[in-house]
Amino acid sequence: MDDLTRSVQNRRDALIRLTQDLIRIPTLNPPGRRYRDICDYLEARMAPQGWECQLIRAHGTPGDSADFPRWNFVARRKGARPGDCVHFNSHHDVVEVGHGWTHDPFGGELDGDRIYGRGACDMKGGLAASIIAAEAFVAANPDHAGSIEISATADEETGGYGGVAYLAEQGAFAHVDHVIIPEPLHKDRICLGHRGVWWAEIETQGRIAHGSMPFLGDCAVRHMGAVLDEMEATLWPLLAGKHTEMPVIPEGARSSTMNINSIHGGAVEQPESFTGLPAPCVPDRCRIVIDRRFLIEEDLAEVKAEVTALLEKVKARRPSFAYEIRDLFEVIPSMTEKDAPVVRTTAAAIERVLGREAGYVVSPGTYDQKHIDRIGKLKNCIAYGPGVLDLAHQPDEWIGVGDMIDSAKVMALVLDDLLSGK
Numbered sequence: 001m002d003d004l005t006r007s008v009q010n011r012r013d014a015l016i017r018l019t020q021d022l023i024r025i026p027t028l029n030p031p032g033r034r035y036r037d038i039c040d041y042l043e044a045r046m047a048p049q050g051w052e053c054q055l056i057r058a059h060g061t062p063g064d065s066a067d068f069p070r071w072n073f074v075a076r077r078k079g080a081r082p083g084d085c086v087h088f089n090s091h092h093d094v095v096e097v098g099h100g101w102t103h104d105p106f107g108g109e110l111d112g113d114r115i116y117g118r119g120a121c122d123m124k125g126g127l128a129a130s131i132i133a134a135e136a137f138v139a140a141n142p143d144h145a146g147s148i149e150i151s152a153t154a155d156e157e158t159g160g161y162g163g164v165a166y167l168a169e170q171g172a173f174a175h176v177d178h179v180i181i182p183e184p185l186h187k188d189r190i191c192l193g194h195r196g197v198w199w200a201e202i203e204t205q206g207r208i209a210h211g212s213m214p215f216l217g218d219c220a221v222r223h224m225g226a227v228l229d230e231m232e233a234t235l236w237p238l239l240a241g242k243h244t245e246m247p248v249i250p251e252g253a254r255s256s257t258m259n260i261n262s263i264h265g266g267a268v269e270q271p272e273s274f275t276g277l278p279a280p281c282v283p284d285r286c287r288i289v290i291d292r293r294f295l296i297e298e299d300l301a302e303v304k305a306e307v308t309a310l311l312e313k314v315k316a317r318r319p320s321f322a323y324e325i326r327d328l329f330e331v332i333p334s335m336t337e338k339d340a341p342v343v344r345t346t347a348a349a350i351e352r353v354l355g356r357e358a359g360y361v362v363s364p365g366t367y368d369q370k371h372i373d374r375i376g377k378l379k380n381c382i383a384y385g386p387g388v389l390d391l392a393h394q395p396d397e398w399i400g401v402g403d404m405i406d407s408a409k410v411m412a413l414v415l416d417d418l419l420s421g422k
């Protein structure tokens with residue numbers, strides 16, 4: 001072990017304490033609780049060590065209010081000489097707790113090698129690992145070249161508009177050369193990017209009438225049934241036949257996929273406390289929300305055209321068929337080249353720390369890389385961090401201390417490679 005990785009190893013207790021402290025601040029999103037507290041905590045830790053700290057509120061972004069302000073934290077350390085800027089970006093928000101926990105979700109309990117809690121792997125463990133890596137590197141190289149930045153940002157779990165998107169719009173990535181997002185993709189894998197997303201609402205329309213004389217109305221649910229039948233017959237087979245060169249994990253996500261998030265037709269559902277019967281009406285509206293994930297080889301306009309063509313096909317068969325389709329959300333796929341500097345450097349560091357070759361993956365869903373790519377115009381970006389992705393958002397979420405140490409060693413070696421000027 002060299003001096004730098006030994007220095008990370010020696011910070012094991014500090015890494016555990018930092019991870020526990022971060023988990024104990026329940027930054028639940030929605031609605032966006034305690035964002036200011038976690039930023040204050042990070043400032044109190046890093047400012048005394050000479051990091052220039054900024055707390056930035058994303059005024060006016062979705063969810064930002066007096067009760068739930070969208071606070072972000074950015075720490076910067078300038079080296080003694082000019083050089084590249086390496087930025088570690090973690091989101092500080094966590095999703096709801098849910099049921100089924102046997103550990104306190106905000107206790108940060110250490111049990112053997114594991115620290116438990118909501119956000120342990122997604123992604124307060126990654127944030128802690130990047131801070132410890134930077135501290136160890138700076139201690140060993142006080143007059144390093146370039147600069148290091150560590151950010152903890154809001155709202156990744158709800159799209160990142162009050163977090164990375166906001167910072168990118170303010171130009172926060174204009175001077176940045178390399179970005180590592182320590183999401184829990186595992187300590188031996190480099191995540192190059194993610195698939196694209198298109199969400200849309202499809203509504204079929206009919207005419208309301210008395211349920212005893214449905215022939216006087218026009219049933220929107222039957223129209224939607226025809227849409228779903230057509231999807232079963234033609235759309236899912238079409239999507240399953242599209243394969244990508246992207247190394248998406250899990251394997252099932254290497255094709256195009258589509259989920260129907262919800263369906264609703266007819267009268268509004270009554271609260272559970274309602275004890276009466278429903279009224280007999282022909283439903284005049286039925287809506288579904290679709291969640292289409294697309295590949296880097298696909299074009300968003302074509303993805304949308306497939307669904308419109310399907311609806312037109314149904315319309316041609318059903319004389320009274322009427323529909324509307326409304327876009328809700330879209331993200332273009334993002335994939336960093338394997339020979340980008342941050343990828344090559346991280347792969348070499350993984351090999352040195354773990355003694356095996358790095359794996360390359362692409363995420364089935366999106367994360368903040370989309371904003372760094374699209375708004376920040378920076379392609380040299382990866383996700384790399386400790387933890388098991390499957391544990392994210394689950395009960396009894398945990399992070400392995402040994403995994404965090406190994407990842408922190410990799411991150412410290414990346415800094416050493418990019419900024420020590422050797």
Ligand SMILES: [Zn+2]
Binds near residue numbers: 183
């Ligand atoms: Zn995450």
